[in-house]
Amino acid sequence: MGAEPRISEFLKARRAAVEPAQLGLTGGAARRRVRGLRREEAAAVSGISVDYYTRIEQGRGGNVSDDVLRAVARGLRMTADEHAYLRNASHWAATGRGCAPDAPPEPPLVVRPGVQALLDSMETVPALLYGRALDVLAWNRLGGLLWPELVASPPEDRNSAKRLFLDGADAELRHPDLAELRRLEVAVLRAESGRNPEGRRLCQVVGELRERSTEFRRLWESQVVEEKTHGVKRVRLPSTGQLLELRYETLRLPEADSEMRIVTYSAVPGSETAEALRELAAGVTA
The missing domain is CATH 3.30.450.180 (Beta-Lactamase)
Structure with missing residues (x-):
């Protein structure tokens, strides 16, 4: 694994960071096996279908629109920095590009x-x-x-x-x-x-x-x-x-x-x- 953003790991971490009670989701708290929101709850607070949210989280959402990403960021209570990272991670998930160990080094930065x-x-x-x-x-x-x-x-x-x-x-x-x-x-x-x-x-x-x-x-x-x-x-x-x-x-x-x-x-x-x-x-x- 390199340094490339992985939307699946990121969204799972953000779901886990949100307490259901913050969003008024108290039902079934005693039956929860993991911290944070379930996928269906993340989809609900984002205003999208469970199927679409699942595809986004798994990196299979294709070119997700800014409006949808904004809704997900808002639903999962992301900061501005996290929202920007989500946009970038979604883009790289769609292109499939990332770290290449054999890639040529970047041109050196020259201090003028x-x-x-x-x-x-x-x-x-x-x-x-x-x-x-x-x-x-x-x-x-x-x-x-x-x-x-x-x-x-x-x-x-x-x-x-x-x-x-x-x-x-x-x-x-x-x-x-x-x-x-x-x-x-x-x-x-x-x-x-x-x-x-x-x-x-x-x-x-x-x-x-x-x-x-x-x-x-x-x-x-x-x-x-x-x-x-x-x-x-x-x-x-x-x-x-x-x-x-x-x-x-x-x-x-x-x-x-x-x-x-x-x-x-x-x-x-x-x-x-x-x-x-x-x-x-x-x-x-x-």
């Missing part, structure tokens, strides 16, 4: 000098440039000081998901919220697989992590989908262990660079984290 100059101009906040499959392509000075393990890795391992799942005790020491970070990394990779299931790099990263990490494999099989573009991330300074609380924002690059995104990490003005970043930039800590 102007993009690196933009990163370098951010002198007071750490910033990383991400590419396909959570590869880290570039960084500014503070980003390199805050995440030296990424900078020191060979290019093929300069990947945030690999570092979170494969660095073991080091990852646990650096990231107090490691379990949630891992969940979000898998959710982002799952969303990317919906957009580009034939991506060779994505297939490589997902395949390696499924083979080497039981935790990644468990999260991947849970079908979690989410693209969180902003929030708070806690990380410890590599030198002193001081805990930093950073606000992150994701900025997607336009047009030809659309597969790349800049993530910046800032601190609340006047906070201990802001002072720690100032000292890191000044070379007081490293």
Whole structure:
């Protein structure tokens, strides 16, 4: 199995996540053998026949219309990210395309000098440039000081998901919220697989992590989908262990660079984290 979206597994997981009581379906609760909704209930709340819903879930629905997919997403209480993934998964189920181990690699993503100059101009906040499959392509000075393990890795391992799942005790020491970070990394990779299931790099990263990490494999099989573009991330300074609380924002690059995104990490003005970043930039800590 590769990284391609599998509509059957996804819809089964979403059905299992919906409590019948949420939808007023309380009859027969004592007789339920599995969590969540039965297929006939999922069909009913989606406003389609049981036969048609079953064919969609089994990947035999053909070119399912956006209206029907919207109804299924609404009936199963999907988020916007999950709805987008459902559309993508339905499309790939209809075409039968997905990961091909012998497919040629994609053209490498080239970091333009102007993009690196933009990163370098951010002198007071750490910033990383991400590419396909959570590869880290570039960084500014503070980003390199805050995440030296990424900078020191060979290019093929300069990947945030690999570092979170494969660095073991080091990852646990650096990231107090490691379990949630891992969940979000898998959710982002799952969303990317919906957009580009034939991506060779994505297939490589997902395949390696499924083979080497039981935790990644468990999260991947849970079908979690989410693209969180902003929030708070806690990380410890590599030198002193001081805990930093950073606000992150994701900025997607336009047009030809659309597969790349800049993530910046800032601190609340006047906070201990802001002072720690100032000292890191000044070379007081490293």
